[in-house]
Amino acid sequence: MSFSSITDFESALADLSGPDPAAIAAAAARQAQLTKPAGSLARLEDIAVFFAGWQGREKPRLDRGRVAIFAGNHGVAARGVSAFPSDVTALMVANFAAGGAAINALAEAAGLELTVVPIALDRPTEDFTRAPAMSEAECLEALSIGASVVTPDLDLLAVGEMGIGNSTAAAALCARSFGGRARTWVGPGTGLDMAGMERKIAAVESALAFHANAPSSAFETLRRLGGREIVAIAGAVLAARRLRVPVMLDGFISGSALAPLAAVNPAITDHCLAGHCSAEPGHARLLERFGLEPLLRLEMRLGEGSGAAVAAQIVRSALAAHDLMATFAEAGIAGAA
Numbered sequence: 204m205s206f207s208s209i210t211d212f213e214s215a216l217a218d219l220s221g222p223d224p225a226a227i228a229a230a231a232a233r234q235a236q237l238t239k240p241a242g243s244l245a246r247l248e249d250i251a252v253f254f255a256g257w258q259g260r261e262k263p264r265l266d267r268g269r270v271a272i273f274a275g276n277h278g279v280a281a282r283g284v285s286a287f288p289s290d291v292t293a294l295m296v297a298n299f300a301a302g303g304a305a306i307n308a309l310a311e312a313a314g315l316e317l318t319v320v321p322i323a324l325d326r327p328t329e330d331f332t333r334a335p336a337m338s339e340a341e342c343l344e345a346l347s348i349g350a351s352v353v354t355p356d357l358d359l360l361a362v363g364e365m366g367i368g369n370s371t372a373a374a375a376l377c378a379r380s381f382g383g384r385a386r387t388w389v390g391p392g393t394g395l396d397m398a399g400m401e402r403k404i405a406a407v408e409s410a411l412a413f414h415a416n417a418p419s420s421a422f423e424t425l426r427r428l429g430g431r432e433i434v435a436i437a438g439a440v441l442a443a444r445r446l447r448v449p450v451m452l453d454g455f456i457s458g459s460a461l462a463p464l465a466a467v468n469p470a471i472t473d474h475c476l477a478g479h480c481s482a483e484p485g486h487a488r489l490l491e492r493f494g495l496e497p498l499l500r501l502e503m504r505l506g507e508g509s510g511a512a513v514a515a516q517i518v519r520s521a522l523a524a525h526d527l528m529a530t531f532a533e534a535g536i537a538g539a540a
């Protein structure tokens with residue numbers, strides 16, 4: 204899937220297919236027959252049925268899962284809104300390639316493959332407090348780059364990001380999409396002190412004022428306030444929907460990619476699970492807006508797909524129970540009276 208025009212993007216967002224009702228019914232019926240009191244595996248049961256619906260099979264699988272990490276640099280970082288300098292983005296991309304980052308260990312532990320996609324790191328986006336972050340062509344290109352990591356053989360796509368300054372973009376995207384004051388969406392990111400937080404709040408406030416009269420479409424919000432890695436996540440999630448590949452979201456920044464889309468069509472998160480709730484304060488608020496209950500609350504705030512990779516292990520447990528447990532009939536046990 205690629206996005207060669209804004210219309211391509213808008214039609215994909217307007218025309219979201221649903222899960223397979225027959226597979227959902229078959230998986231739910233199987234859950235009801237497994238040797239346990241009805242509902243006792245609770246959300247593990249829901250996860251199995253969710254995967255059945257999107258994969259279109261009674262017994263869903265997780266043979267091939269991919270973590271896709273997108274990386275981008277941000278003009279707004281020059282405003283002192285991160286605890287780290289922008290060159291750390293490229294250095295961490297090199298670390299992902301060398302196998303030394305947290306996500307390398309966590310993807311390996313979860314049995315997921317890892318794809319790292321740096322996007323024009325030597326060309327930071329414009330400072331969105333005084334200009335649109337990207338041109339239309341740049342935004343479409345980032346959407347298509349995101350879509351290109353999704354292949355029909357995937358059983359799960361986990362989305363992650365790396366980009367110094369991108370929690371400022373995420374806060375701006377959420378505020379513009381869902382309303383609320385800048386300070387309700389801004390948090391410490393990589394570890395800002397109080398003075399840094401005030402600069403970050405001021406940057407988000409300036410951005411909201413600068414773009415206040417711009418069209419409120421999902422594309423314009425992404426283009427004006429997003430970053431290339433964030434836009435790529437939006438493209439990947441749309442492509443996954445087209446191919447019915449379930450998605451595991453990561454933290455605040457990965458989720459913020461869907462805020463402008465959800466403001467237009469809330470069904471965009473229907474094929475997504477929230478892997479965890481990050482310590483970044485805006486994340487809990489964002490998940491509430493999406494109506495998603497996170498699988499984990501470990502107070503992580505790393506990004507790079509780390510929370511999504513850990514949560515994939517919960518999915519493995521859910522699918523194993525669904526696939527491998529005996530039914531009451533098979534075990535010769537009478538069901539509930």
Ligand SMILES: O=C(O)c1ccc[n+]([C@@H]2O[C@H](COP(=O)([O-])O)[C@@H](O)[C@H]2O)c1
Pocket residue numbers: 284285286287364365366367368369370371391392393394453454455456457481482483486503504505506507
């Ligand atoms: O996933 C999260 O919720 C999360 C929370 C705080 C920071 N991060 C990561 O830290 C970077 C953004 O933080 P900052 O302070 O540079 O805006 C970016 O590379 C993210 O992957 C990620």
Ligand SMILES: Cc1cc2nc[nH]c2cc1C
Pocket residue numbers: 287291295364365366393505506507
């Ligand atoms: C070291 C470092 C690693 C990261 N991984 C994702 N975001 C990050 C930000 C920093 C600063």
